[in-house]
Amino acid sequence: MIHYHADSRTFALLGKASVYQIRISEKGEVEHLGYCSLPQANDLPRNWDRHIPTRTIRPTSSHQSFQCEYPAFGDTSLNDVALKVSFPKAARIDPATEAPHEPVRDARLRYAGHEIGSVGDPGFAPKHGLPVRSKSPRTGLKIRLKDELYPFYVTLFYRLTPEHDIIERWVELENACEHPVEVEKLAFASLSLDAFHWEITHVSGGWCREFQIERHTLHTGRFVWGSQAIITGLSTNPFFLLNQSGGATESVGEVLFGALAYSGNWEISAEVQERGGLRLSGGYHSLDFRMSLAPGEKHRTPAMVWGRSSGGWSGASQQLHAWAQDYVLPRPATHAPYLPVLYNSWEVAYFNIKEEEQMALARKAAEVGVEMFCIDDGWFGGRRDSKAGLGDWVVSKDILPRGLQPLIAEVHQLGMSFGLWVEPEMVNQDSDLYRAHPDWVLHFPGRARSEYRNQKLLDFGRPEVVAHILEQLDRLLQENKIDFFKWDMNRYATEPGSAAGRDIWYRHVAGVYGIMDELRRRHPHLSIESCSSGGGRVDFGMMGRVEQFWASDNTDAKHRILIQEGYSMAYPVRTMECWVTHERNHQTLSFLPLSLRFDCAMRGALGIGTPLNKITPEELEEYRRRIAFYKKIRPVIQDGILHRLERAEDRGTSVWQYMEAGGQRAVLSLLAHHAAMLKTPPRLRLHGLIADACYRLTDFTGQELGRASGWSLMTLGYSSLSNNGAENYSETILLEVCPE
Numbered sequence: 075m076i077h078y079h080a081d082s083r084t085f086a087l088l089g090k091a092s093v094y095q096i097r098i099s100e101k102g103e104v105e106h107l108g109y110c111s112l113p114q115a116n117d118l119p120r121n122w123d124r125h126i127p128t129r130t131i132r133p134t135s136s137h138q139s140f141q142c143e144y145p146a147f148g149d150t151s152l153n154d155v156a157l158k159v160s161f162p163k164a165a166r167i168d169p170a171t172e173a174p175h176e177p178v179r180d181a182r183l184r185y186a187g188h189e190i191g192s193v194g195d196p197g198f199a200p201k202h203g204l205p206v207r208s209k210s211p212r213t214g215l216k217i218r219l220k221d222e223l224y225p226f227y228v229t230l231f232y233r234l235t236p237e238h239d240i241i242e243r244w245v246e247l248e249n250a251c252e253h254p255v256e257v258e259k260l261a262f263a264s265l266s267l268d269a270f271h272w273e274i275t276h277v278s279g280g281w282c283r284e285f286q287i288e289r290h291t292l293h294t295g296r297f298v299w300g301s302q303a304i305i306t307g308l309s310t311n312p313f314f315l316l317n318q319s320g321g322a323t324e325s326v327g328e329v330l331f332g333a334l335a336y337s338g339n340w341e342i343s344a345e346v347q348e349r350g351g352l353r354l355s356g357g358y359h360s361l362d363f364r365m366s367l368a369p370g371e372k373h374r375t376p377a378m379v380w381g382r383s384s385g386g387w388s389g390a391s392q393q394l395h396a397w398a399q400d401y402v403l404p405r406p407a408t409h410a411p412y413l414p415v416l417y418n419s420w421e422v423a424y425f426n427i428k429e430e431e432q433m434a435l436a437r438k439a440a441e442v443g444v445e446m447f448c449i450d451d452g453w454f455g456g457r458r459d460s461k462a463g464l465g466d467w468v469v470s471k472d473i474l475p476r477g478l479q480p481l482i483a484e485v486h487q488l489g490m491s492f493g494l495w496v497e498p499e500m501v502n503q504d505s506d507l508y509r510a511h512p513d514w515v516l517h518f519p520g521r522a523r524s525e526y527r528n529q530k531l532l533d534f535g536r537p538e539v540v541a542h543i544l545e546q547l548d549r550l551l552q553e554n555k556i557d558f559f560k561w562d563m564n565r566y567a568t569e570p571g572s573a574a575g576r577d578i579w580y581r582h583v584a585g586v587y588g589i590m591d592e593l594r595r596r597h598p599h600l601s602i603e604s605c606s607s608g609g610g611r612v613d614f615g616m617m618g619r620v621e622q623f624w625a626s627d628n629t630d631a632k633h634r635i636l637i638q639e640g641y642s643m644a645y646p647v648r649t650m651e652c653w654v655t656h657e658r659n660h661q662t663l664s665f666l667p668l669s670l671r672f673d674c675a676m677r678g679a680l681g682i683g684t685p686l687n688k689i690t691p692e693e694l695e696e697y698r699r700r701i702a703f704y705k706k707i708r709p710v711i712q713d714g715i716l717h718r719l720e721r722a723e724d725r726g727t728s729v730w731q732y733m734e735a736g737g738q739r740a741v742l743s744l745l746a747h748h749a750a751m752l753k754t755p756p757r758l759r760l761h762g763l764i765a766d767a768c769y770r771l772t773d774f775t776g777q778e779l780g781r782a783s784g785w786s787l788m789t790l791g792y793s794s795l796s797n798n799g800a801e802n803y804s805e806t807i808l809l810e811v812c813p814e
C-alpha cells in the first residue's frame with residue numbers, strides 16, 4: 075500500500091512489517107525520511123503524516139544532513155552521488171557575470187510530479203513471457219524529477235511487494251534536450267541512513283571459493299565493491315545485509331538489505347560520511363562507463379532490490395528467497411514443480427565424450443533415480459580440449475557419428491530429460507566461426523588479442539553476432555529434443571573494444587538476456603542453468619531467466635558448506651545446483667565419505683557427477699536410497715523456509731532447518747565443517763513447528779531416530795544424536811507430524 079499526504083508532500087510505502095517514507099522538500103528535492111519496522115502490525119495510524127520531525131540543521135556547504143533520495147553530482151553534494159551527467163551547452167549564460175564553463179557538469183533534480191499505481195518493469199526485465207509463481211499485481215510509485223534548467227528528466231521508480239517487505243527501485247533517464255547528454259555515473263538507487271556503527275555482511279571469493287561471507291564494521295570513508303568483468307563476478311556478488319553493529323544474529327535483530335538485479339559490471343558503495351551518516355548506492359560500475367543519451371532518448375536501469383527484516387540475517391534471507399520464488403523465477407506450466415535430480419558427466423569424462431560410455435552412465439543414472447541427464451563440454455565442433463571449437467554449435471561427427479539423436483532418445487526412453495552444455499558468448503581462435511569472422515570478437519585495433527582459457531569473447535555489441543548465436547542455439551533446439559542448457563561463461567572482458575563503444579558493458583548483458591528470453595519464448599519446455607566458471611553469474615537479473623545456478627566448480631563438500639552458506643544469504647537454495655562427486659575430490663584431492671557428500675549436495679538442487687558405471691552394486695544401492703530420500707524431502711528443501719540455525723564458523727557445524735509452510739514437515743541438515751572435539755553438541759532450537767504436534771524424526775533409511783513435540787523442539791531444542799564433534803560427521807533428518 076502506498077500513501078500520499080498532499081499537504082506535507084509525504085509518501086509512505088507500507089510493507090507487511092516495514093514502512094519506507096520520503097517527502098518532497100520545499101525546494102522540490104526528494105528527501106529520505108526513514109526505512110524502519112512498523113511499530114504496529116500492518117497499518118499506519120490515521121494521522122501518520124502529521125508532525126513529521128523536520129531536520130533543522132542544513133549546512134549550506136554540504137548535503138550531508140539532508141538525506142537526498144537520489145543525489146546528483148553538482149550543487150552542494152560533496153559525497154558519493156547516484157548520478158553524474160553533463161550538458162554540452164549552457165542552457166543560458168549571462169555574459170556580464172558568467173563564463174562559458176562547458177560542459178555543465180551538474181544536475182539539479184526537482185520534483186515535477188508523481189503517480190501511484192502500476193509502474194511496469196525495470197530495465198533488462200525478462201521478455202520471455204513465462205509466468206512467475208505469484209499472480210498478485212504490485213503497485214508502485216513514480217516520482218518524476220526535472221533538472222532546474224534543462225529538459226532532462228529522471229524518474230524514480232518504486233515497486234512494492236508488501237507481503238515480503240521488498241521494494242524494488244530503479245530510475246529512468248530521459249533526455250528531452252536538443253543536444254546529447256553524457257552520463258558518467260548511474261546508480262539504480264541510493265539510500266541515505268542515519269549515523270550508527272553500521273556492520274555490513276557481504277561475500278567475497280574467487281574461482282572455487284565463491285560466496286565467502288565477510289562481516290565488518292563500516293568506518294568513515296567509502297567501501298566499494300563490484301565487478302568490472304562484464305559478468306556478475308566470482309570475486310564478490312551484488313548483495314549486502316546491514317545492521318547496527320552487534321545488533322543482529324541469524325534469528326533476531328533489525329537488518330536492512332539490498333541486491334542488484336543485474337548480470338553485468340556493477341558496483342555498490344557504502345559511504346560513511348564525515349558526520350556519520352551512511353549513503354548506500356548501487357548501479358553500473360563507473361570504470362569506463364559513459365552513456366550518451368541522444369535527444370529524445372531514454373534509458374531505464376535494472377532494479378536494486380531493498381528490504382528490511384526484524385528477524386536477523388536468516389529473516390532477511392527468507393524475505394529475498396520468498397520474493398524471488400514468487401516474482402523472479404520463471405515457472406512455465408510445462409515444468410515439474412521441483413527441480414529434477416540431475417546427472418552431469420563432466421568430472422567423469424571431461425572432454426573425452428564417447429557415446430557408449432554416456433549411454434552406460436545414463437542407464438546407471440536412471441537406475442538410481444536421476445531425472446535429468448546432462449552432457450557437458452566437448453560434444454561440438456572441433457572441441458577435443460579447451461583449445462578449439464567454441465563458437466561452432468554443431469554436433470561433432472568425430473565424437474557422436476550418429477549425432478545426438480540416439481543418445482537423447484535413450485535418455486528420454488529411460489524416463490529422464492536431456493541437457494547439454496553450451497558457452498554461447500565465446501569463441502576459440504581454432505574454430506570455423508573465428509576463421510569466418512575474426513572481427514567478431516572484443517578487441518582493440520592494432521593490439522594483440524588476449525586469451526583466457528584459450529578463448530575470446532564475442533562482440534555482442536554487433537546485432538549480427540547476437541542474431542547468429544541465437545540462430546545456432548535455436549537450430550540445435552529445433553533439431554534435437556533438448557530440455558536443458560547449462561549456459562557457461564568462462565572469461566572476463568579485459569579488452570572491451572566493441573562496435574558498441576563503451577555501451578558494450580550493458581549491451582553484452584542485453585544480448586545474453588535477449589537470447590535467453592527469445593529461446594525460452596520459442597521453446598517454453600526449455601530450462602537453463604547459469605554457470606560462469608562456477609558461481610560467476612548468480613544474481614536476480616539472471617534468475618528471471620533460469621531455473622538454477624552452478625554455485626561453484628568446487629564440489630568438495632567441506633568447501634561447499636561455506637560456499638552454500640554464502641549463497642543462501644541472498645538466493646533461494648532451490649536454485650543452488652550441487653553435485654555429489656568422486657570420493658577423492660577432483661579440485662581439492664581430499665577424501666570425503668558418501669554420507670557427507672550427499673548431505674551437502676541435498677541442501678539445494680541435488681545433482682550427481684560420479685562415475686556410476688564404476689562403483690559397486692552396494693554403493694549404487696546407497697545412491698538409490700539417498701536419492702529416493704531426497705525426492706521425499708525435496709518439497710521441503712526446495713520450497714520451504716530456510717533457517718540457518720548455526721553457521722560453520724560458530725561451532726564448527728553448519729545447521730540448516732527447512733520448514734514447510736503449515737509446519738507439517740521440516741528437514742534438519744547438520745554438516746560438520748571442522749572437528750570440534752569435546753565441545754558440547756549444539757542444542758538446536760527449531761523454528762516454526764506446530765507447538766502441540768508430535769514430530770517423528772527419521773533418517774534417509776527411514777529409521778526412526780526419535781519423537782518429540784514441536785514445543786520441546788522449539789524451546790529445549792534438538793540435540794544431535796550422533797554428533798560428538800567428529801570430523802566428516804553429517805546427517806539429514808526429516809521431521810514429520812505423526813499421531814501421538
Ligand code: GLA
Binds near residue numbers: 607
Ligand atoms: C566450466 C564450468 C564447469 C564445466 C567446464 C567445461 O569450468 O564451470 O562446470 O562445465 O567449464 O569446460
